[in-house]
Amino acid sequence: MGLELDDGVQVSMNLTDYRRTSVLTAFEAVRSRAEAAGASVRESEVVGLLPQDAVTAVAQEVLAAPQLTRAQVLEARILDTLLS
Secondary structure, eight states: OEEEETTEEEEOOOOOOTTTSOHHHHHHHHHHHHHHTTOOOOOOOOOSOOOHHHHHHHHHHHTTOTTOOGGGSHHHHHHHHHHO
C-alpha cells in the first residue's frame, strides 16, 4: 500500500512468510520500484516483531555469509544458555 505524505511516500506491507519472500527481497523490490520512478528510499521501519531467523537471513544475504547461524548471534546464544 502506498501512502502519500507531505514530504514523500510511505510504502506499507505485511510480510506473511519470510521464508518464501525474505525481508531483504521485499525491501529491494520496493527500492527498485522507487528508483525506477526517480525516487529513493530514505529509511525503513519495522512495526511489530521479526522472527530471529528472519533477521539472521537478512544478515546472511547482506553479508554474503550463508553459513551464519542463529547460534552466532550473541543474544540468541545467551538466551539459549539461560533456557537450558
